[in-house]
Amino acid sequence: MGSTAALFLARGGMSTALIDRGPLCREASGVNAGTLTLHMTRAALIPYAIRGWEMWQAAEDWLGRGVAARAVEGLSLAFTEAEEDLLVQRARVRQAEGAPIELVDPVRAREIEPGLNPAVRRAAWCRIDGFASAYLTGRAYRHALVDAGADVREGATVKGIDRTGRGFTVRMEGGETLAARRVVLAGGVWLERMLGWLGVHIPVKCLVNQLVVTERIEPVMRTVLSIANGLLSLKQFDNGTVLIGGGWQGIGDPDMGGREAIPENLVGNIRLACHVIPALRATRMARVWLGLEAETADALPLLGDVPGVPGAYVIGSVHSGYTSGPWMGRLLAQHILGAAPEMGLFDPARLLDQTPAGQETGEAIPL
Amino acid sequence: MKGAGVRAEQSVDLVVLGAGPAGVGAATAASSAGARVVVVDENAQAGGQVYRAPPGTYGIDAPDTPEAREGARQRAALGESGVTHAAGHRAWSISRDLAVDAIGPHGLVRWTPRTLIVAAGTTERVIPFPGWTLPGVIGLAAATVLLKSQGVLPGRSTVVAGCGPLLAAVAVGILKAGGRVEAVVDLAGARDWLAGVPDMLSRPDLLRQGAGWLAALAKARVPLYRRHAVVAARSHGEGLAIAIRPVDAAGAPLPSGAERIVSADCLAIGHGLVPSTEVTRLLGARHGYLPERGGWIAETDGDFRTSVPGLFVAGDAAGISGAVPALHKGRIAGFAAAHDLGLIDGARFDALAAADRRALARAERFGRAAARLMSPRPALAATMTPDTVVCRCEDVTRAEIDAAMADGADSLNQLKAWTRCGMGPCQGRTCGEAAAMLLAAHVGGRDRARFWTGRAPLRPVPLADIVGDFDYDDIPIPKAAPL
Ligand SMILES: Cc1cc2nc3c(=O)[nH]c(=O)nc-3n(C[C@H](O)[C@H](O)[C@H](O)COP(=O)(O)OP(=O)(O)OC[C@H]3O[C@@H](n4cnc5c(N)ncnc54)[C@H](O)[C@@H]3O)c2cc1C
Numbered sequence: 001m002g003s004t005a006a007l008f009l010a011r012g013g014m015s016t017a018l019i020d021r022g023p024l025c026r027e028a029s030g031v032n033a034g035t036l037t038l039h040m041t042r043a044a045l046i047p048y049a050i051r052g053w054e055m056w057q058a059a060e061d062w063l064g065r066g067v068a069a070r071a072v073e074g075l076s077l078a079f080t081e082a083e084e085d086l087l088v089q090r091a092r093v094r095q096a097e098g099a100p101i102e103l104v105d106p107v108r109a110r111e112i113e114p115g116l117n118p119a120v121r122r123a124a125w126c127r128i129d130g131f132a133s134a135y136l137t138g139r140a141y142r143h144a145l146v147d148a149g150a151d152v153r154e155g156a157t158v159k160g161i162d163r164t165g166r167g168f169t170v171r172m173e174g175g176e177t178l179a180a181r182r183v184v185l186a187g188g189v190w191l192e193r194m195l196g197w198l199g200v201h202i203p204v205k206c207l208v209n210q211l212v213v214t215e216r217i218e219p220v221m222r223t224v225l226s227i228a229n230g231l232l233s234l235k236q237f238d239n240g241t242v243l244i245g246g247g248w249q250g251i252g253d254p255d256m257g258g259r260e261a262i263p264e265n266l267v268g269n270i271r272l273a274c275h276v277i278p279a280l281r282a283t284r285m286a287r288v289w290l291g292l293e294a295e296t297a298d299a300l301p302l303l304g305d306v307p308g309v310p311g312a313y314v315i316g317s318v319h320s321g322y323t324s325g326p327w328m329g330r331l332l333a334q335h336i337l338g339a340a341p342e343m344g345l346f347d348p349a350r351l352l353d354q355t356p357a358g359q360e361t362g363e364a365i366p367l
Numbered sequence: 368m369k370g371a372g373v374r375a376e377q378s379v380d381l382v383v384l385g386a387g388p389a390g391v392g393a394a395t396a397a398s399s400a401g402a403r404v405v406v407v408d409e410n411a412q413a414g415g416q417v418y419r420a421p422p423g424t425y426g427i428d429a430p431d432t433p434e435a436r437e438g439a440r441q442r443a444a445l446g447e448s449g450v451t452h453a454a455g456h457r458a459w460s461i462s463r464d465l466a467v468d469a470i471g472p473h474g475l476v477r478w479t480p481r482t483l484i485v486a487a488g489t490t491e492r493v494i495p496f497p498g499w500t501l502p503g504v505i506g507l508a509a510a511t512v513l514l515k516s517q518g519v520l521p522g523r524s525t526v527v528a529g530c531g532p533l534l535a536a537v538a539v540g541i542l543k544a545g546g547r548v549e550a551v552v553d554l555a556g557a558r559d560w561l562a563g564v565p566d567m568l569s570r571p572d573l574l575r576q577g578a579g580w581l582a583a584l585a586k587a588r589v590p591l592y593r594r595h596a597v598v599a600a601r602s603h604g605e606g607l608a609i610a611i612r613p614v615d616a617a618g619a620p621l622p623s624g625a626e627r628i629v630s631a632d633c634l635a636i637g638h639g640l641v642p643s644t645e646v647t648r649l650l651g652a653r654h655g656y657l658p659e660r661g662g663w664i665a666e667t668d669g670d671f672r673t674s675v676p677g678l679f680v681a682g683d684a685a686g687i688s689g690a691v692p693a694l695h696k697g698r699i700a701g702f703a704a705a706h707d708l709g710l711i712d713g714a715r716f717d718a719l720a721a722a723d724r725r726a727l728a729r730a731e732r733f734g735r736a737a738a739r740l741m742s743p744r745p746a747l748a749a750t751m752t753p754d755t756v757v758c759r760c761e762d763v764t765r766a767e768i769d770a771a772m773a774d775g776a777d778s779l780n781q782l783k784a785w786t787r788c789g790m791g792p793c794q795g796r797t798c799g800e801a802a803a804m805l806l807a808a809h810v811g812g813r814d815r816a817r818f819w820t821g822r823a824p825l826r827p828v829p830l831a832d833i834v835g836d837f838d839y840d841d842i843p844i845p846k847a848a849p850l
Contacts, residue, residue: 023781030784043850079839086847093850119839135784142775154775215792215827230848239787247848251463259651261823263460263468263477264843271834271842281834284827286792288460299849319849 001029001315002186003141004329005336007063009184010148012337017178018150019170021157025138028188031291032322033211033245034134035233036069038099038126039076039090039226041320042299046097048343052324056132063326064147065140067132068238074129074224075113077276078122087228091124101126115221115277129224131235131243134322161197167311182336185314189254189292191302198309201353202302204317207293208252209245210261212270215286216240220279232272242280244273250290258290295319296351303328304335304345307352314348379403379451380708382467382480383701384458384646387415388690389682390486391441392697393704394450397484400705400719405451405478407458407469409826413445414438415488416508417690419516434515441694459824461646465677470832482704484671484679486697487643489661489687492743492800494638496750498600500759503607507533507637511540520546522633526609528552528597529637531741535580537635538589548589549631552611554618554638554747555740556594563736570733592627596620597636598750606632618744639741641800642684648821650675656813658742659735660686662800663818670703670720671696679704687741688734695727748804757805758798760791768802772809779806779819792827795819 003024010016018024036056041049059066076091078084091101102125109123110116145152157173167181185194192204217240225234232246248265252258266288274280294317296302301321306312315332318324331341383394386408394406406413412420418438445452453471460468465483469476491508493499505513505521507529513519514537524547527538538548567574584591592611596618599610609631613624640661644654647665653674655666664686671679681700682693699720706716751757753766763786771785779802782788788802789795795802799819806816 023776023778026781026784040848090850138781139771139774139776139785154777213790214830228847229844231844248845260462260649261460263462263466266460266823267475267833268842268844270830271837272844274830274834275839275842281831282829284792284829285824285833286827287790287794288823 001318001321001325001329002184003029003145004326005184005186005315005332006150007141007144007148008330008333009336010145010150012333014337016150017153017180018145019153019156019158019172019178021155023138023154024142024152028291028293029322029325030134030137031211031289032134032293033233033243034067034132034322035224035235035245035320036130036132036323037074037224037226037233037320038094038101038128039074039124040230040233041323043093043097044300045319045324046094046099048324048327049320050098050128051343052327053128053130055326055330056323057130059140063140064144067134067136067140069130069132070238071128071130072223073112074126074226075109075116076124076126076226076228077109077116077120078228079117079119079275080121083228084122087122087124090228099126100128113221113223113225115279116225117276117278131224131237132322133237158194161194163198163309182311182313184332184336185306185312186316188316189294191294191314191316193254195306195314198306198312200306200309202348202351203297203353204302205295205297206252206254207247207295208250208258209291209293210248210250210265210269211289211291212244212266212285213287214242214244214280214283217242217283221277225276227272227276232269232276234273234276241286242273242283244269246272252290252292254292258292261288261290293321298351301328301346302348302351303332304347307349377405377451377476377478379405379478379480380710381405381482381484381704382407382465382478383484383486384467385415385486385488385682385684386410386413386445386452386454387486387488387682387693388418388441389488389684389693389697389700390415390484391445392694393484393486393679393681393701395444395448396698396701396719397705398448398450400702401710402705402708404449405453405480406445407453407456407467407478409455409457411454413442413452413454416512419512421516421518457826457828459826459828461649461823461825463650463675470828474832474835482677482679482708484681484697484700484704485643485646485684486680486682486693487646487684489640489642489683490796492638492641492662493636493797494747494750494801494804495755495757495765496598496600497752497755498607499636500756501600501602501607503632504600504634504636507537507635508640510537510635514540514544518544520544521635522631523547524549524606524631525633525635526550526552526597526629526631527635528611529639530554531637531639532577532737533637535577535584539580539583542583542587542589548584548587550590550592550611550629551584552592552595552597554594554596554614554744556616559616559740563740566732566736569729573733596747596750597634598626600634603630606630607634609634615746618747619749638747639743640683640687642687644684644818645794645796645821645825647673647675647678647680648818649823649825650678650821652678652680654818657686659739660688661738661741662743663803663813671700672703672707677707687738688731689737691730692727692734695723695730698723699727743800743804745804745808748801748808751801751805757801758786758788758791760793760797761787761789763788763798765805768805772806777806777810779803779816782806783819789819794822
């Protein structure tokens with residue numbers, strides 16, 4: 001999200017530096033499951049996700065190079081009565097926000113996805129769904145940012161930001177500083193800490209999501225699949241590998257990063273996947289990794305002005321934020337450049353924590 | 368595994384991963400000091416690479432060599448010890464609390480020891496060249512497996528190439544088994560070998576064996592090309608046309624040197640051995656780059672403790688030096704583990720480890736001299752032409768790697784993400800060294816290039832084995848995501 005904001009700011013004529021302590025897009029934005037979906041995103045974010053989805057599909061046009069985005073249909077599935085109720089409820093609220101979702105019976109569901117377990121009871125079918133290869137994100141953005149004249153600084157850890165009369169001084173590890181009129185905080189799960197540099201306290205929770213990818217196999221599915229409660233995301237890429245996700249938790253936190261997978265949770269996640277597409281049993285798991293995802297108290301984004309700090313902005317904690325990330329970044333850039341954003345922002349002031357600093361932390365929640 | 372999260376659990380003090388000489392040494396030593404030990408290995412029998420037993424189904428007996436006798440002795444010692452040998456078990460996940468998850472003949476198993484000794488040995492380094500993925504091109508280590516444990520010749524006629532003691536071992540093994548060796552192509556020159564002689568004199572028996580091998584090759588009139596590298600292999604009729612060229616000490620082809628073509632139907636080639644670091648990287652142990660000991664490697668103290676509490680690494684995985692040192696390293700690590708477990712005190716540990724320490728010091732001189740011959744030669748990267756496939760699981764060429772580096776990839780992890788190099792089923796075990804070599808040249812050294820983050824699973828595992836038989840209701844589904 002920081003990369004998109006920086007890109008549109010640089011293109012908007014602002015002299016822009018993008019600072020990251022690692023290589024670009026190697027945290028959540030480079031390791032996520034790449035599902036471009038409306039089924040999983042929060043209902044309130046559906047209009048944003050649709051615009052983000054469109055941006056990813058047309059990435060070659062505005063970003064210069066793509067992230068192998070594909071448009072396919074998506075099915076959210078119910079295997080029990082309780083899941084059916086949930087499915088209907090979730091579909092309704094999403095339809096109301098403009099998602100083209102239709103409820104279908106098992107026969108129709110198996111026409112759409114022939115590899116599906118016949119035990120499925122009902123499915124929500126969305127024509128707007130798809131996936132990208134998130135690991136390509138940094139490469140695409142790096143090109144675009146350099147072309148736009150942004151000063152890209154990788155491997156530069158920010159230690160703090162001081163307010164000065166005319167703006168801010170950004171202090172980096174190693175002693176280097178950078179003066180700026182405005183700052184955008186786009187630190188993912190590290191946002192709580194970054195806001196703290198400016199004396200603002202907003203708790204940000206850290207989820208530690210596990211992902212599993214299989215070796216390449218012949219086509220066993222064509223759509224993006226999830227289950228009603230959102231705890232599975234499943235897709236097969238063009239190269240034949242199948243990605244199994246859904247937010248099952250591993251061990252980690254903002255300090256140590258994603259440390260390790262919890263084997264029981266891998267087993268659970270993979271069972272769910274094999275239940276949905278039984279042909280998956282015949283493949284092998286190739287790799288497991290973890291990514292850190294940020295969540296605010298109301299699970300809605302931080303997008304707008306840092307409360308009480310003129311010239312400072314924040315972007316992050318967006319549910320299914322890979323899907324809507326480009327759109328969110330563009331909205332913030334519009335706001336900073338002084339234009340009215342095309343859609344409403346999410347004012348961070350609503351989340352201000354009133355307890356004195358130091359008493360509350362955004363703890364990782366174990367599963 | 369039926370039902371949710373049900374696992375066979377066994378209470379142990381120590382898990383030893385790998386049943387080669389280091390693993391057998393570690394397990395039996397710790398067990399003799401009172402530890403409850405399980406040694407886990409994916410093979411059906413103990414012995415590791417060097418003392419690999421013939422598979423029972425082949426109906427062949429191991430030849431009566433000193434090596435085969437040592438292997439039989441170690442298997443017997445393991446059998447008579449109190450150690451549980453979990454043969455045919457593949458460890459796929461190891462957690463930082465040292466819990467080891469494995470898949471065995473009866474499904475998923477988990478051990479939760481207080482200490483773990485990694486004795487996972489080595490993998491072979493093969494620096495790619497045009498044609499290295501053709502059928503008929505195999506690793507030197509693979510050739511030894513074919514010859515030793517399966518009694519199979521790698522080809523009717525073979526070119527043996529690369530560096531280190533395996534060259535002569537494979538060539539002579541082929542001759543003994545009745546095959547033809549068309550040429551031996553050695554990266555090292557006579558001077559490199561001679562430089563090792565003073566240290567090799569510490570093991571006159573092995574030095575004699577080496578001299579005997581050379582004599583056998585001379586007798587069979589096998590051409591020996593010293594300071595030469597294979598630069599390409601092409602299909603030629605039913606076999607291979609193998610191009611070789613003279614190189615300098617760093618492995619760079621000499622501009623003046625003429626190319627020569629040798630024909631054979633097999634090329635057995637290896638550029639040295641690399642300590643296995645999958646587990647130590649997965650557990651976040653500190654690593655460093657020590658080329659003379661094999662390359663990227665977990666740092667240890669003198670008793671083979673890594674920087675992670677409770678985690679030891681022994682044998683070639685702790686630095687290449689061969690089978691005999693591996694046994695002693697394993698035994699020292701085993702006693703040290705027993706000490707750290709509180710089963711023996713410091714004085715007792717010193718007494719138990721003393722003989723192995725002395726033997727190790729002797730044996731390592733030879734082993735390290737041999738390892739030096741196998742240390743990476745950075746200039747050998749020149750054999751990777753732009754369209755040479757570096758990662759063969761994912762078909763990534765050198766040109767794609769160069770392009771990613773030009774685009775700004777300056778860490779191995781970023782290079783992997785941008786090219787898929789190392790993302791296939793081998794998880795970089797084959798291409799890792801080559802990719803790291805290329806990146807190192809770009810960023811100024813292997814220390815800077817670092818290495819890929821370790822990831823589970825340690826080996827590709829069938830999903831069917833992971834999930835077992837289950838009911839949908841057995842899946843412990845966490846609470847739903849927010850609406
Ligand atoms: C495993 C996983 C799977 C997911 N799957 C999906 C999915 O399928 N579909 C979907 O739409 N969304 C998905 N998401 C969510 C999505 O990935 C995130 O919402 C989004 O990528 C967040 O982007 P960001 O820019 O806010 O954070 P990040 O991409 O994490 O960027 C934060 C950056 O801040 C940098 N930084 C932190 N501290 C400092 C410092 N002190 N100095 C300098 N730099 C610093 C970091 O290095 C990092 O690059 C998933 C998330 C995870 C973790």
